Amino acid sequence: GDSVTQMEGPVTLSEEAFLTINCTYTATGYPSLFWYVQYPGEGLQLLLKATKADDKGSNKGFEATYRKETTSFHLEKGSVQVSDSAVYFCALRYSGGYQKVTFGTGTKLQVIP
Amino acid sequence: GAGVSQSPSNKVTEKGKDVELRCDPISGHTALYWYRQSLGQGLEFLIYFQGNSAPDKSGLPSDRFSAERTGGSVSTLTIQRTQQEDSAVYLCASSLVGTSGGDTDTQYFGPGTRLTVL
Numbered sequence: 115g116d117s118v119t120q121m122e123g124p125v126t127l128s129e130e131a132f133l134t135i136n137c138t139y140t141a142t143g144y145p146s147l148f149w150y151v152q153y154p155g156e157g158l159q160l161l162l163k164a165t166k167a168d169d170k171g172s173n174k175g176f177e178a179t180y181r182k183e184t185t186s187f188h189l190e191k192g193s194v195q196v197s198d199s200a201v202y203f204c205a206l207r208y209s210g211g212y213q214k215v216t217f218g219t220g221t222k223l224q225v226i227p
Numbered sequence: 228g229a230g231v232s233q234s235p236s237n238k239v240t241e242k243g244k245d246v247e248l249r250c251d252p253i254s255g256h257t258a259l260y261w262y263r264q265s266l267g268q269g270l271e272f273l274i275y276f277q278g279n280s281a282p283d284k285s286g287l288p289s290d291r292f293s294a295e296r297t298g299g300s301v302s303t304l305t306i307q308r309t310q311q312e313d314s315a316v317y318l319c320a321s322s323l324v325g326t327s328g329g330d331t332d333t334q335y336f337g338p339g340t341r342l343t344v345l
Contacts, residue, residue: 150336157338158318203270207334214260214286215320215334217270 137204252321
């Protein structure tokens with residue numbers, strides 16, 4: 115079946131450091147890919163998405179590129195802030211109709227001043 | 228409404244009691260999904276609704292779990308005879324439904340209900 119694998123956390127970075135959170139997926143078809151973020155005490159929020167190969171999703175300085183050849187969707191940010199501290203979930207979902215989201219296990223990011 | 232809302236935000240119950248969790252999706256979203264977020268299990272899919280019907284109930288962890296949706300809007304997730312392993316955050320999401328692409332791919336999540344079974 116389909117699955118999403120994320121790098122283990124927690125990840126601790128100093129403010130202004132470069133961030134990469136690795137995500138790879140296994141899928142029988144061609145899903146859309148997502149990054150969701152969960153800030154402390156809050157619900158899941160969509161951070162960015164990409165719907166087809168080579169698409170780049172971006173939001174709030176975060177970027178991720180849909181790489182079909184490596185089945186990856188790594189999340190990157192050039193300069194993290196303390197406010198980016200959260201749990202990040204990589205996910206996939208097929209287009210069309212009623213489709214559930216398959217999530218990775220989440221990666222906790224802590225940014226220290 | 229502006230977003231998906233869920234109630235209560237927190238629920239503490241005793242083992243063996245029944246609980247009802249409520250989800251109010253974004254207006255106009257015909258698809259509604261329930262997920263559970265628990266320690267050691269990550270985020271797991273429970274059930275989805277298309278309109279008022281639930282074609283796939285295979286994600287429900289046991290027959291103590293049931294869900295319904297009325298009027299194509301509000302949904303309730305009921306857990307009977309709660310057990311300690313039911314303690315988790317229960318998330319609801321809704322989305323548009325279409326053929327492919329666009330915002331029909333995106334599920335919007337509510338803030339969740341944190342259930343604690345003592």
